Amino acid sequence: MPSFTYKALRVHEISENQVERSITSCTLDDLPPGEVLVRVHYSSLNYKDALSATGNRGVTRHYPHTPGIDAAGVVEESSDARYQRGDEVIVTSYDLGMNTPGGFGQYIRVPADWVVPRPQGLSLYESMILGTAGFTAALALHKMEQNGQHPDQGPVLVTGATGGVGSSAVALLAKAGYQPIASTGKQDLHAYLEALGATEIISREAVDEPLRKPMLSSRWAGAIDSVGGSTLGTAIRACAPNGNVATCGLVGSPNLSVTVFPFIIRGVNLLGVESAECPMPLRLQIWQKLATTWRIDHLSQIAHLCSLDHLNGYIDLMLQGKTRGRIVVDLR
CATH class of the missing domain: 3.90.180.10 (Medium-chain alcohol dehydrogenases, catalytic domain)
Structure with a gap:
């Protein structure tokens, strides 16, 4: 050319x-x-x-x-x-x-x-509304479901809910039949999160409890976390037995301080989500789901x-x- x-x-x-x-x-x-x-x-x-x-x-x-x-x-x-x-x-x-x-x-x-x-079912514009953020949220849910997550287990927490991954995760979970709990520090965006399908909205502080107890009362059946740090630690400690917590970000902190108790007493699963080098067969599968059964309304x-x-x-x-x-x- x-x-x-x-x-x-x-x-x-x-x-x-x-x-x-x-x-x-x-x-x-x-x-x-x-x-x-x-x-x-x-x-x-x-x-x-x-x-x-x-x-x-x-x-x-x-x-x-x-x-x-x-x-x-x-x-x-x-x-x-x-x-x-x-x-x-x-x-x-x-x-x-x-x-x-x-x-x-x-x-x-x-x-x-x-x-x-x-993929048929998504325009070029719609594919970029999703982009890496939407793909990452879908990959997180895919890994959770591969590990047994199901809507009947209860609500799923989404941290950083007004961000790119968080917004996509709230809408995607709602589309897939889950009850998303959206965590945010932006009170003026509650209506936005409700429109995406959030069934409950909680403050950022509610998912940022100091590590004084190795476990907390169960509050959600799973979580998609893009914040990291003490927020991820709280998501793990308050997860119900055999729930899955998918971690895919560190905007808050790359550090994680928890004990082994949520893992060995409640059987909580911590799932790492890495989208950059996702194998192409799985990449194609996720994009196809985003264009069909998981197509966000x-x-x-x-x-x-x-x-x-x-x-x-x-x-x-x-x-x-x-x-x-x-x-x-x-x-x-």
Whole structure:
């Protein structure tokens, strides 16, 4: 394809420990080798993207860089027979947006093994309302159900409920027949959580009890936690016998302080959820469920659409904890 310019949000290192973000003109020569070139229609903003956009070396090692761990668009070129020009595809996870230029640019070039055909039942836009956050929430529920979780056992706690993973988890649990208990510190968003399907809303403090007792009274049959730290510890200690607690985030803290008692007395199961390197057969299965039996009703309630030109402001708001649901970026 002839070289031309396209727009991308680029993060430049201007001095040690200081970066600057700007909308920059790029060419296809700025992209790495790969079998599939995709014209990105939509991306979405994740916490990992916000970290990459501020120069966090734990996410992105080399700058200048284009963040965006999610992308959905149309194949422009492919040297792999599985994909043809015009195919609508999703690319999330792996190294996209970390050290490989990501979805905050109008084009990406990636290995064919990273690409997922858009499942029937989801548009490109809807797939990015879900993105990594929705996929992670679905993977968490899948692992819980593989380990015996069932709606009849009782309600399931969702921490960080107004965030990307949390909002998706509340809506997904409701769709799958569960009773979601939503934990949040944002009192002004209770109506939002109720609209997603939360049957009970509790404060952030109610899931942040100091480790004075090794176990607490059972309050939920399972949990999907994206906060970590003492919140995850409380979710474990207050989980009912044989319940499953899925952990998939550390926005509060990466540390966990609990005793073994919930595990050896109540049989509580702690399930780690890692979506970046999820095997492709399981990845395809989860996306198919999200497009069919687990298709969230009223997906648009979770989303706010923004342009690439306005993305900078939303990155700052996310780092301040002032966003809700999913920020979808329109790159068309």
